[in-house]
Amino acid sequence: MRDSQAPAIATNRFGLGARPGEMAACAADPRGWLEAQLQGTPPVIEDPGLRSTATMVVALDALRSRNSKAVAEAVVKLGEIYRPAYVAEVGARLRLAAATERPFLERITQFWSNHFAISVDKAVVLGVAGSYEREAIRPNVLGSFAQLLLAVERHPAMLLYLDNFRSVGPDSALAGQAQRRTGKTLGINENLAREIMELHTLGVDGGYTQADVTAFAKVITGWSIGARGFGPRGGGEPGEFFFRASIHEPGVETVMGRRYAQEGRDQGESVLLDLARHPATARHIATQLCRHFIADDPPPEAISRLAGVFERSGGDLPAVYRALIAEESAWSRPLSKFKTPNDYVISAWRALDLPLADARSVPPVFANLGQRVWSPNSPAGWPDRSADWDGASALMQRLRWADQIGQRVGAGVNAQELAPQLLGATLGADTRQALGRAASAAQAVTLLLASPEFMRR
Amino acid sequence: MDTTLQRRRFLQGATLAAGGALLTTRLSFAGSGGDSRLVVVIMRGAVDGLAAVPPWGDPDYARLRGSLAIAAPGATDGALRLDDLFGLHPQLAFLHESFAAGELTVFQAVATPYRDRSHFDGQDVLESGVVVPHASQTGWLNRALAAQPRAARGAERGVALGSNVPLMMRGPAEVASWAPTKLAELDPDTLQRIAELYAHDPMLGQRLGEAQTANAMAGDGSQPMMGGAGPNRYEEVIRATAGFLANEAGPRVAVFDTTGWDTHANEGGARGQLGTRFAALDAALRTLKTQLGSTWRDTAVLALTEFGRTAAVNGTGGSDHGTGTAALLLGGAVRGGKVICDWPGLSAGSLYQRRDLAPTLDLRALLKGTLVEHMGLPAAALDTVFPDSGGVKPLRDLFRV
Numbered sequence: 001m002r003d004s005q006a007p008a009i010a011t012n013r014f015g016l017g018a019r020p021g022e023m024a025a026c027a028a029d030p031r032g033w034l035e036a037q038l039q040g041t042p043p044v045i046e047d048p049g050l051r052s053t054a055t056m057v058v059a060l061d062a063l064r065s066r067n068s069k070a071v072a073e074a075v076v077k078l079g080e081i082y083r084p085a086y087v088a089e090v091g092a093r094l095r096l097a098a099a100t101e102r103p104f105l106e107r108i109t110q111f112w113s114n115h116f117a118i119s120v121d122k123a124v125v126l127g128v129a130g131s132y133e134r135e136a137i138r139p140n141v142l143g144s145f146a147q148l149l150l151a152v153e154r155h156p157a158m159l160l161y162l163d164n165f166r167s168v169g170p171d172s173a174l175a176g177q178a179q180r181r182t183g184k185t186l187g188i189n190e191n192l193a194r195e196i197m198e199l200h201t202l203g204v205d206g207g208y209t210q211a212d213v214t215a216f217a218k219v220i221t222g223w224s225i226g227a228r229g230f231g232p233r234g235g236g237e238p239g240e241f242f243f244r245a246s247i248h249e250p251g252v253e254t255v256m257g258r259r260y261a262q263e264g265r266d267q268g269e270s271v272l273l274d275l276a277r278h279p280a281t282a283r284h285i286a287t288q289l290c291r292h293f294i295a296d297d298p299p300p301e302a303i304s305r306l307a308g309v310f311e312r313s314g315g316d317l318p319a320v321y322r323a324l325i326a327e328e329s330a331w332s333r334p335l336s337k338f339k340t341p342n343d344y345v346i347s348a349w350r351a352l353d354l355p356l357a358d359a360r361s362v363p364p365v366f367a368n369l370g371q372r373v374w375s376p377n378s379p380a381g382w383p384d385r386s387a388d389w390d391g392a393s394a395l396m397q398r399l400r401w402a403d404q405i406g407q408r409v410g411a412g413v414n415a416q417e418l419a420p421q422l423l424g425a426t427l428g429a430d431t432r433q434a435l436g437r438a439a440s441a442a443q444a445v446t447l448l449l450a451s452p453e454f455m456r457r
Numbered sequence: 458m459d460t461t462l463q464r465r466r467f468l469q470g471a472t473l474a475a476g477g478a479l480l481t482t483r484l485s486f487a488g489s490g491g492d493s494r495l496v497v498v499i500m501r502g503a504v505d506g507l508a509a510v511p512p513w514g515d516p517d518y519a520r521l522r523g524s525l526a527i528a529a530p531g532a533t534d535g536a537l538r539l540d541d542l543f544g545l546h547p548q549l550a551f552l553h554e555s556f557a558a559g560e561l562t563v564f565q566a567v568a569t570p571y572r573d574r575s576h577f578d579g580q581d582v583l584e585s586g587v588v589v590p591h592a593s594q595t596g597w598l599n600r601a602l603a604a605q606p607r608a609a610r611g612a613e614r615g616v617a618l619g620s621n622v623p624l625m626m627r628g629p630a631e632v633a634s635w636a637p638t639k640l641a642e643l644d645p646d647t648l649q650r651i652a653e654l655y656a657h658d659p660m661l662g663q664r665l666g667e668a669q670t671a672n673a674m675a676g677d678g679s680q681p682m683m684g685g686a687g688p689n690r691y692e693e694v695i696r697a698t699a700g701f702l703a704n705e706a707g708p709r710v711a712v713f714d715t716t717g718w719d720t721h722a723n724e725g726g727a728r729g730q731l732g733t734r735f736a737a738l739d740a741a742l743r744t745l746k747t748q749l750g751s752t753w754r755d756t757a758v759l760a761l762t763e764f765g766r767t768a769a770v771n772g773t774g775g776s777d778h779g780t781g782t783a784a785l786l787l788g789g790a791v792r793g794g795k796v797i798c799d800w801p802g803l804s805a806g807s808l809y810q811r812r813d814l815a816p817t818l819d820l821r822a823l824l825k826g827t828l829v830e831h832m833g834l835p836a837a838a839l840d841t842v843f844p845d846s847g848g849v850k851p852l853r854d855l856f857r858v
């Protein structure tokens with residue numbers, strides 16, 4: 001291990017990219033600096049423009065209840081409410097990431113947000129993607145995996161995104177009524193159940209079958225969202241999680257060889273708790289963490305060690321993070337991860353302390369670089385390997401943006417002095433020389449942001 | 458230097474070696490496939506093949522599909538007739554015209570060798586061409602490019618439309634990628650200095666070179682963004698695709714991604730969410746034909762998805778992950794006007810695991826047929842392009858020759 005590089009690895013790989021002075025401040029004990037960030041409750045994002053998920057879902061419901069003539073108007077109206085909410089959330093998130101003194105904790109938070117991804121590709125998610133992260137992810141990143149999992153799967157944004165709020169048990173009370181009254185057959189939607197098993201917990205090779213997916217989908221029928229009024233669509237606290245007993249499939253279900261005879265909502269929670277402590281889940285989560293913090297193809301021993309800690313600690317997340325900090329292979333290969341556009345933008349913001357006056361300017365930055373915030377094109381979230389991000393066209397977009405930043409702020413920046421503070425011992429001779437020979441201060445900043453060292457973490 | 462970079466460099470070395478060998482042994486193929494263009498449209502999310510190509514003549518179809526069913530040809534919003542059993546979705550008007558003009562072949566009840574229902578594994582198998590998910594870091598289309606005789610040296614033979622290169626196009630052959638831009642171009646001096654800065658970084662150096670070549674070719678990169686979510690959503694990317702393929706010195710193979718096909722809820726029948734997606738795709742393909750002009754006659758377009766959806770409508774007006782689906786082969790080079798399908802039926806007993814359309818055609822037969830007949834790939838290369846597929850014979854007579 002080359003310990004001279006430890007401060008660069010602590011700030012750039014574990015953190016979100018060094019701020020000037022940050023590397024010096026952690027140099028005495030880089031690992032201790034990371035561990036200290038796990039102390040205390042996670043930060044709360046406060047911003048007058050932010051709204052709760054419940055508020056947004058109630059607004060959606062209010063528009064839905066109008067007659068069909070007003071549908072077009074409702075769509076416009078929804079955009080008027082949802083778009084500003086999205087812009088405010090993206091801005092607030094970047095503001096925190098750019099300034100936080102607990103950047104490791106923020107990287108972990110974004111890791112979980114992506115692990116339990118929802119996507120604004122689905123129109124209704126636009127208004128709730130940010131509030132979902134603030135409500136379901138942030139408060140739970142220092143608890144247990146089971147606690148985080150339960151918070152996510154009953155969050156209205158997830159129930160909307162993966163359709164579960166209206167999945168109906170075929171033998172539920174409501175399905176029976178509908179059949180008798182209208183001849184209409186209601187049934188399950190297995191989307192959420194499958195993605196919980198495949199993506200959120202066990203992993204695709206976790207040993208479940210189609211029958212397990214179907215049974216689990218029945219178990220979580222009724223996990224829905226409260227709405228005003230009575231009858232099949234009403235009940236519960238509007239916009240909040242609501243167990244809708246009338247659409248829950250009654251009876252015992254068998255999932256992964258285990259019988260679940262509980263009534264109502266307890267049945268689903270029992271399955272989730274068992275999934276959370278399943279060895280396949282430990283392995284799946286360990287693999288993804290190692291891929292994020294070590295390399296695209298992390299050493300199998302590192303995955304096994306981390307999975308072991310996950311299992312033995314009962315999914316205690318701080319214990320898992322501490323094991324990750326202690327993992328030697330995370331410190332022995334500097335610059336092994338190519339930054340995602342999200343990493344790249346945030347690290348530039350931190351490096352140059354860029355201003356953020358108007359939140360409306362923020363979403364297009366991420367979109368232009370190919371990673372519109374909270375918009376992975378599937379529930380698997382954004383991919384986490386170099387090859388997913390290092391396309392030629394993506395690189396050009398990065399360089400164009402770097403140049404824009406260089407031209408905008410470069411005149412007031414001494415890139416030669418800044419470079420060692422951002423890159424530490426990873427700063428190479430080629431980059432040092434290029435900065436020294438730059439034609440202008442602005443160009444030097446562009447070159448610093450374009451350098452191979454700044455492209456990676 | 459980390460392992461990824463080393464692997465990449467190794468692959469580049471391997472290409473040179475393979476290319477050199479091909480140059481000497483494959484002279485007899487020189488020229489074959491030289492003018493042929495191939496566009497692959499990846500439809501991520503599992504397209505409902507029973508909606509794209511409704512088997513309106515099947516006795517179980519309307520009952521199973523419920524609110525998703527497309528009416529028989531002739532009825533309001535009815536299927537666009539292909540034959541006595543199949544039609545096209547009513548939003549696919551251009552494809553229907555193409556079928557009538559003999560430029561579209563429709564495949565139904567198709568599947569890759571993948572039999573589970575994960576999008577991500579399914580897409581991996583679709584793109585890698587390997588039987589086991591995540592067993593290969595390279596894609597079948599790239600390996601096919603690498604195995605082709607070198608035409609114009611130095612030019613990339615393939616281009617990925619989008620910021621990043623999908624797995625199907627990753628591998629030993631160099632490919633370009635292109636995405637619309639709204640950011641200003643760098644000045645040549647800064648660009649030159651960045652190129653020097655990347656001189657000792659093989660990966661970034663190579664990417665930068667590719668980007669510069671691609672930009673020069675696409676030409677209209679500075680045009681404002683078009684599309685968004687409407688019917689013209691693919692307009693800009695299609696125009697760029699045509700720009701690349703119509704260029705004599707440009708790439709011969711283009712790949713672009715479409716998403717939004719994962720219709721678990723409110724899928725809709727003739728009109729609705731899925732219908733809107735089909736209409737946008739149909740419009741895009743029409744634009745592609747127009748923009749390609751005379752190059753269209755050398756062009757084949759494959760529209761592919763990872764698997765199909767459940768035969769029956771689900772509880773929320775949509776369909777869940779399934780197995781057999783449809784695939785389309787379109788273009789001026791196609792000997793079309795036919796449906797290729799060994800129809801398994803939709804009765805309970807004939808469904809795969811009693812829920813999905815049973816696959817009766819291995820997608821690789823279609824892909825192999827296209828590569829061999831249209832792109833001039835030597836049959837001997839099929840084993841590397843699609844490993845462990847000896848039993849899957851290429852389909853024949855798919856193209857006018």
